[in-house]
Amino acid sequence: MTVPTPTLLRIAGLTKRFGAFTAVDDVSLDLAPGEFVCLLGPSGCGKSTLLRLVAGFEAPTSGTIHLGADDLAALPAHRRPVNMMFQSYVLFPHLSVGRNVGYGLKGLGFGRGAIAERIATLLRLVRLEGFEARLPETLSGGQRQRVALARALAREPRVLLLDEPLGALDRALREETQGELRALQRRLGTSFVVVTHDAGEAMTMADRIGVMRGGRLVQIGTPADLYERPADRFVAALLGDVNLVDGRIAGRGEGAHRVEAGFGPFDVATSDRAWAEGEAVVVALRPERIDLAQADPATRLSGTVADRTYLGDRIRYGVRLSDGTLIRVMRPAASAFVPGDTVAVDIDPRAAAILPP
Amino acid sequence: MTPRPRLLRLLPVLPFLWLGAFFLLPVLITLKISLSEPATAQPPYLPVLDWSTGPQGWAHFLEALDFANYETLANDSLYRDAALSSLSLAAVATLILALVGTPIAHAMARAPAKVQPVLVALVIVPFWTSFLIRIYAWIAILKPEGLLSAGLMRLGLVDRPLEILGTQAAVLVGLTYAYLPFLVLPLYAVMAKADPRLREAAADLGASPTRVFWTVTLPLARHGLVAGALLCFIPMVGEFIVPDLLGGSDTLMLGRVLWSEFFSNRDWPLASAVAILLLVIVVGPIVVFREAETRRGEAAR
Structure with missing residues (x-):
């Protein structure tokens, strides 16, 4: 079904311990050429350490890192054909913008003229023409971010590692830069591995997202995979708003599981995993995938609108179900239920996911 | 209002008082001695400033100062x-x-x-x-x-x-x-x-x-x-x-x-x-x- 893609970067069984603390725990990850992968997780989940292992600033406790056929772990940092854009940029404060960008071009066999030309090209790429002679301290946060990007791209790395590349920018600039970064990556065809703690940022930019927690890679997949079929409640809650409902498998039908929750039974489309009857589970329900309708006696599930929040483009309802469970439901702004209304709650079997408790 | 803030305001002046008393003043005294001439006396140089002689004595004192020692420094290899x-x-x-x-x-x-x-x-x-x-x-x-x-x-x-x-x-x-x-x-x-x-x-x-x-x-x-x-x-x-x-x-x-x-x-x-x-x-x-x-x-x- 899937076309086998060549692997550019292959991380296998990678583990890094600092004393008794395991920062990266048995992580395996393949990166295709030209792929944009985001490593997403809360601070301290090991995502930055994973990046530092690939860059060569930390030595793995066990496991392997290969770039193509080369064993990266055997090379010191300055010999690895990967580059890193550091969190908060770490520009050389004593060097001009031009010399920061050109720092990595020494020793590649370029002449002086070729280096100057390449610096000019890179600065044009990040829209910083004419800033060559400025010192980093005279630049704004957004400009520094672009200098750091140009510096990291100078050696045309096969894989670019970016540690919270947008973390130090304010909100408006961050959203603008997300698109730019993605467009730039497409244009250059360089593989990007971006570390971020911002799920929205990861969803916007990444081909695939790897969710990390406690040093482990919990799940990796396309944004849609992770959103629709999260591996556990941690991943489900990390990517957007979600209702987590406790239940028990009541039966298995054609292509679906019947789940019995406190407020009644409902169907959930079967994913790759089969669940045993009677097993305790959690069902993840996305608020925008739940439909509300006028109550009619034929509906299986009904509830009472408890609150209503107008969000401009949408309206968020709190709906109290028969057993007292409060679920959040997101509907278009045109919907006109008011608190106190009795409503029929329709759960799309394909829009729910069964998770381990 | 209370005397304490005023005292605190004096605090930045203290280092300058210290430097004045223990650096600038000694340097000025040394500079004065370097412009005097040696004498077999106590202290072993002349002139010595006597505050009691009044302005006329002070003028005499200033006239007695010269750069002879610096000439010696310049001329003696x-x-x-x-x-x-x-x-x-x-x-x-x-x-x-x-x-x-x-x-x-x-x-x-x-x-x-x-x-x-x-x-x-x-x-x-x-x-x-x-x-x-x-x-x-x-x-x-x-x-x-x-x-x-x-x-x-x-x-x-x-x-x-x-x-x-x-x-x-x-x-x-x-x-x-x-x-x-x-x-x-x-x-x-x-x-x-x-x-x-x-x-x-x-x-x-x-x-x-x-x-x-x-x-x-x-x-x-x-x-x-x-x-x-x-x-x-x-x-x-x-x-x-x-x-x-x-x-x-x-x-x-x-x-x-x-x-x-x-x-x-x-x-x-x-x-x-x-x-x-x-x-x-x-x-x-x-x-x-x-x-x-x-x-x-x-x-x-």
């Missing part, structure tokens, strides 16, 4: 040679200190965080022993029948005792030894503060450890190196104990000249003139250097 020799010895010693101290400071800054306080303590530990005793120890090491010669002869590297004691080489050894902490500590302080990720960024961009040192570590520690070098250079120009104990009779340094003018010849005015000369040749270049640094820093902005 002894003083010029001593000044040049002091400056060049101090400059060479500063260079050696930079070459020896920079790797030490670098290694200290790169040592595990837990070990660093121990290393700093080890650098400071010699200060627990008197400076004089430590220089005497060097005599024991450097003298022809001393530790160094005996050791080298035992190893078969030399066949007769080295003639080091009493030469400029011994003075350089002594100066380097005595002033090393003053170079290492400020340099270490700056190097330890540098963001280690800057070195990582340089390595990430393909720089070998050598290139990282020359293009990132050292340029970023420049201020520490300059501060340390000045901290060593300034007192070394006027150093007296090391050249007196380790140097030979031909080791001419201003500190020694000053000492002999003051104590042997009891020529306070000439000794004061030498002291003022020392102050000018040491402080002058530093003021110029600082000015240039400040202007360069502003130009880069």
Whole structure:
């Protein structure tokens, strides 16, 4: 079904311990050429350490890192054909913008003229023409971010590692830069591995997202995979708003599981995993995938609108179900239920996911 | 309202009062003595200002001051040679200190965080022993029948005792030894503060450890190196104990000249003139250097 893609970067069984603390725990990850992968997780989940292992600033406790056929772990940092854009940029404060960008071009066999030309090209790429002679301290946060990007791209790395590349920018600039970064990556065809703690940022930019927690890679997949079929409640809650409902498998039908929750039974489309009857589970329900309708006696599930929040483009309802469970439901702004209304709650079997408790 | 804030407002003035009382005033007194002439009296110079003589006496006093001692300094080649020799010895010693101290400071800054306080303590530990005793120890090491010669002869590297004691080489050894902490500590302080990720960024961009040192570590520690070098250079120009104990009779340094003018010849005015000369040749270049640094820093902005 899937076309086998060549692997550019292959991380296998990678583990890094600092004393008794395991920062990266048995992580395996393949990166295709030209792929944009985001490593997403809360601070301290090991995502930055994973990046530092690939860059060569930390030595793995066990496991392997290969770039193509080369064993990266055997090379010191300055010999690895990967580059890193550091969190908060770490520009050389004593060097001009031009010399920061050109720092990595020494020793590649370029002449002086070729280096100057390449610096000019890179600065044009990040829209910083004419800033060559400025010192980093005279630049704004957004400009520094672009200098750091140009510096990291100078050696045309096969894989670019970016540690919270947008973390130090304010909100408006961050959203603008997300698109730019993605467009730039497409244009250059360089593989990007971006570390971020911002799920929205990861969803916007990444081909695939790897969710990390406690040093482990919990799940990796396309944004849609992770959103629709999260591996556990941690991943489900990390990517957007979600209702987590406790239940028990009541039966298995054609292509679906019947789940019995406190407020009644409902169907959930079967994913790759089969669940045993009677097993305790959690069902993840996305608020925008739940439909509300006028109550009619034929509906299986009904509830009472408890609150209503107008969000401009949408309206968020709190709906109290028969057993007292409060679920959040997101509907278009045109919907006109008011608190106190009795409503029929329709759960799309394909829009729910069964998770381990 | 309450008297306390007013007292607090006086606080910033205190350092200036201190400097005025214990630095500026003594320098002015020295300057005055340098403009006097020696006399067989108590104090051994003339004129002496007598406040009770009134304005006329004060005018007499001012008339009696002249620059005769400075003319002596300018005309007698002894003083010029001593000044040049002091400056060049101090400059060479500063260079050696930079070459020896920079790797030490670098290694200290790169040592595990837990070990660093121990290393700093080890650098400071010699200060627990008197400076004089430590220089005497060097005599024991450097003298022809001393530790160094005996050791080298035992190893078969030399066949007769080295003639080091009493030469400029011994003075350089002594100066380097005595002033090393003053170079290492400020340099270490700056190097330890540098963001280690800057070195990582340089390595990430393909720089070998050598290139990282020359293009990132050292340029970023420049201020520490300059501060340390000045901290060593300034007192070394006027150093007296090391050249007196380790140097030979031909080791001419201003500190020694000053000492002999003051104590042997009891020529306070000439000794004061030498002291003022020392102050000018040491402080002058530093003021110029600082000015240039400040202007360069502003130009880069």
